[in-house]
Amino acid sequence: MIVEKTILSPDFTIDDIHKIREQNYERTKDMAVVEKGAYNNNSGKEAEKEIERRRALKRKNARL
Numbered sequence: 001m002i003v004e005k006t007i008l009s010p011d012f013t014i015d016d017i018h019k020i021r022e023q024n025y026e027r028t029k030d031m032a033v034v035e036k037g038a039y040n041n042n043s044g045k046e047a048e049k050e051i052e053r054r055r056a057l058k059r060k061n062a063r064l
Contacts, residue, residue, distance in 0.1 A: 008016045
């Protein structure tokens with residue numbers, strides 16, 4: 001599966017949300033229920049890692 005990066009506007013508008021939802025639908029429309037569950041679980045874990053990375057960076061910059 002080729003994953004394309006969605007280009008979002010700097011202001012993050014409702015149109016960006018629509019783009020993300022459409023892209024997610026296209027990625028998962030042919031998946032079985034079990035595959036969708038695994039995809040969503042992995043995506044959530046990746047998001048958690050990114051959030052923690054950004055929090056750590058924010059804490060580090062706050063100390064400087």
